[in-house]
Amino acid sequence: MTGELIGGPAVISTAGLTKHYGNVHALTDLTVDVGAGVTGLVGANGAGKSTLIKILLGLLEPTGGHAHVLGHDIEQQSQEIRRLVGYMPEHDCLPPDVSASDFVVHMARMSGLGASAARERAADVLRHVGLDEERYRPMGGYSTGMKQRAKLAQALAHDPRLVFLDEPTNGLDPAARTDMLRLVQRIGSDFGIAVLVTSHLLGELEQVSDHVIVLDGGHLLRSSSTGEFTERTGSLLVEVVGTETERDRLGEALAQRGLTCRPRGAMVAIDPPPPELAEGGAAQDLIRDVAAELGLGLMRLQPDRRHLEDVFLEGGTRV
Structure with a gap:
């Protein structure tokens, strides 16, 4: 069969x-x-x-x-x-x-x-x-x-x-x-x-x-x-104009507003936002507003997706 x-x-x-x-x-x-x-x-x-x-x-x-x-x-x-x-x-x-x-x-x-x-x-x-x-x-x-x-x-x-x-x-x-x-x-x-x-x-x-x-x-x-x-993970990726210094400024400011951030290359990777920011694009609005307050030009704001590499990085379970 x-x-x-x-x-x-x-x-x-x-x-x-x-x-x-x-x-x-x-x-x-x-x-x-x-x-x-x-x-x-x-x-x-x-x-x-x-x-x-x-x-x-x-x-x-x-x-x-x-x-x-x-x-x-x-x-x-x-x-x-x-x-x-x-x-x-x-x-x-x-x-x-x-x-x-x-x-x-x-x-x-x-x-x-x-x-x-x-x-x-x-x-x-x-x-x-x-x-x-x-x-x-x-x-x-x-x-x-x-x-x-x-x-x-x-x-x-x-x-x-x-x-x-x-x-x-x-x-x-x-x-x-x-x-x-x-x-x-x-x-x-x-x-x-x-x-x-x-x-x-x-x-x-x-x-x-x-x-x-x-x-x-x-x-x-x-x-x-x-x-x-490659499904969406609920995480977000943000990139602003400038060097790593500007990237880190944004990440630190967002962390103070309750988001969990880490650098990923030229971008800031943001973990899935807490429930109060997860609905209606509230997290995206917050990121936009914080970038504006810091005078940073927002180049990219997009959902993060899994990639095939993640299967290996996570040491995937053999099935």
């Missing part, structure tokens, strides 16, 4: 999945479901992300437990899984003397498409990933960003139902990283393909994921919707 999620069956379902290499525990008793849309798999290097993907593809045999991908058992039906799933590996694996067009056509043919369909599909996916004008160049001369796009294109070549993207932003500069994240989001939203994307950069996955799974040392730390991770 595969798992069920709100909105439909799980595209991935694991139960007690475990992988040990001698005394090294890459995964331990992982039980989790992955639904449609974009799911971020986050954790530090060595957390077990790549190991999980390879097990789900049937490339590694688990030590214990079991899993299903698109309703297929990973141990009994791994060939069918690989037919339905696209995979973008983390490391550079592109033949340098082959063009992106020839490579993606080849991968589409390997997945069962006929020659004509493979050429048409290759042209489509290379256009979607932004390699239309560079598709006939040997990939050995590509930049890191172009190589990542070529790897993404081959993962989409056979019109999969699910794609595994292992660290797709690895080695990219900020602009290329942003472009890649937009592509990942489009795959899930516009193409309707389920995505499991890994990253050790926590903030990235907040931007593009519908759901986030956090691994820590091979254990499941937390699995929930991105909105639950």
Whole structure:
């Protein structure tokens, strides 16, 4: 039986999945479901992300437990899984003397498409990933960003139902990283393909994921919707014009008015206000008035939100 999620069956379902290499525990008793849309798999290097993907593809045999991908058992039906799933590996694996067009056509043919369909599909996916004008160049001369796009294109070549993207932003500069994240989001939203994307950069996955799974040392730390991770905390963030001196002046004055404050970078972080200031924007009004009394220009006043980093900073409970 595969798992069920709100909105439909799980595209991935694991139960007690475990992988040990001698005394090294890459995964331990992982039980989790992955639904449609974009799911971020986050954790530090060595957390077990790549190991999980390879097990789900049937490339590694688990030590214990079991899993299903698109309703297929990973141990009994791994060939069918690989037919339905696209995979973008983390490391550079592109033949340098082959063009992106020839490579993606080849991968589409390997997945069962006929020659004509493979050429048409290759042209489509290379256009979607932004390699239309560079598709006939040997990939050995590509930049890191172009190589990542070529790897993404081959993962989409056979019109999969699910794609595994292992660290797709690895080695990219900020602009290329942003472009890649937009592509990942489009795959899930516009193409309707389920995505499991890994990253050790926590903030990235907040931007593009519908759901986030956090691994820590091979254990499941937390699995929930991105909105639950980044929900409002009731706290406030305030920034004023000036240096740390002005920031501290504001924080001290607000503390005298009954608010609990602490510096956070250039801002003042304010704990959830007491009941008498929690309703009707009274706390915001107080902050505005105190800043005006001190002659400080108010740059920012906003609700604080949790971030994925908070799960680790809090030493989250393993579930």
